[in-house]
Amino acid sequence: MVKEQVKRVARDAGATAGRIADHPWFERVARAGFVANGLVHIILGCTAVWVAVGGKGDTEQSGAIKVLAQQPFGLVLLWLCLLGTALLALWNLFNAFFGTASLKAGGSADPREQEGRRRWKDFLKALGQAAAYAAVAAAFVGFVRGDASDSGRAASQASTTLASAPGGQVLLWLAGALLGVVGLVFCVNGVRRKWKDELRRPSSPAVASALTVCGVAGYFGKGITLAAVGVLAAVAAARGDSQDSTGVDGALKSMRELPMGVPLLVAVGLGLALYGVFLVLRSRYDTMK
Template structure:
C-alpha cells in the first residue's frame, strides 16, 4: 500500500515536471508572445474606431467591433485565427505562471502574484474567445451581452451591490493604469531596452497608452457603478457605451479623441511587449 502511494507521488511529480518543462519551452514562449501582439492589434483597432466616433463617425469601439472590422478586411480571417492561438497560448502561460511562478516570494506576495496571473489568464482567455468566435463567424455584440448579463445579475438579491463592486474594481484598475503610466512602472514588465530610439518610443507609447487605457476603464467603471446605484441595467453598455457616453459630455469629443489616441498607443506598447516582455 505504501509502495503504491510512493509510486503515485512519483508519477504526479513527473507530470508536474513535464508540465513545467512544457511551459518553459521556447516554442511555447514564442507563441505566447504573439498574444501580446494580438491584444495590441485589438487596442489599436478599438482606438481607431473611438477616434472615428470622436469626429462624428460610427462603429463599435470595443473588442467585438474591432474583431468585426478585422474580419471584413483581406487577410482578416488569418489574423483572427492567429490572434486566437496567440491569446490562448498567453492565457495558458499565465495559468502556468499562477501555478509555478512566484515561488521565492513571501507568502502574502506569492498569493497576490498568483491572483494577478489568474486575472490576466481570464483577460487573455476572453480575447481568445473573441477572436475565435469571429473567426468562426459567430461573433456577437459585446455591448448587448454586457447589458443582458447586468440585467440577469440585478434580478438576483444583492445583484446591484455586486454590480457596484465590479464598477468600483474597474475604477480602481483605471487608476492603477494611469499611475503605472505616469510613473513609468510598465518598465518592470519589460527586459532591458536598447538605448536610443527604441527606448524613447516605448517610453512615450507606454506613458500615453497606460493613461489612455486607464481613463477608458475609469469611465466604464463609473458607468457601471452609476447603473447599480440607479438600479438601471439599461445603462450598462460595455466599453463602447462608455466611450460614446464620454462623447456626449461637455468637451466630450476632444476627451474621446485623447482616450482614443491613448488606446492606440497602448496597443503599440503591447506590440513592443511582444518583443521585450519578461516571460
C-alpha cells in the first residue's frame, strides 16, 4: 500500500515537472540566460582584444561580471543575469529528466540502437548545459552577495586541490585533455554549423547572415579558448606544477607571448565577442527543444 502511494506521488511529481518544463512562459523567461551569458562573452572578448594591443584587464568570467556590476543600475543588471542563467540551468535540468531530452519519453533508449544513442546524446547534452549555466549563475551569486572570487585564482586552487589527490596529476592531465577535446568539438561544430539544427531560421536575410557569421566565428573563438585552457592544464600536470593552470585569463594572456601572438589573441577575442552576440541572437531563435 505504502509502496503504491510512493509510486503514485512520484508519478504525479514527474507529471507536474513535465508540465513545468513544457510551459511556454518557463521557456520564455529562461531565454534571458542566453542574453546574460552573451553579455559576459562580449565583455570578455573585448577585454581580450584590449589586452592584446597592450592594455590591461582581467580576461576572466569574474572580470566580465565586474564590468557589468560597475554599470548604472549594476546590481539590478546582476540580479537579472543571475535569474536568467539560473532559470536556463533549471530549464535544461527539467528538459533532461522530464522534457524532450528525457530518456523516459517514448521510443527506444537502448544505446545499441541509433535512436537510443541520439536520445542519450540529447540527455547528456542537456545535463551539460544545465551544469554550465549553473556555474555562470553561481558566479553572479558571488557578486550579488558582495563576496565574489577571482575566477583565475579559483581555477588555480581547484587544480592544486585536484593535483594533491591520489593520482591527481593524472586526473589534472585528463581534465585538461578533456577540455581540449571539448574545444576541438566547438571548432568542428562551428565549421559544420551543427548549431543551426537547434535554431529557427530568421525571416530577415540580414539577421540570418549575422547569425551565421557570429555562430561560425564565435564557435571558433570559444573552442580555441577552451582548448588553450585545456592545454595549459595538461602542461601544468606534466610539469608537476598545478599552479600554472590559471584558467581563461592565464590561457589568453599566454597566447600573447606566442609567435604572432598579438594577432592570434585579437582574433580569439573577436571570436569570443561574436560568440556573445550569437548567444544574444540565440535567445530569440533557439527552438528550446
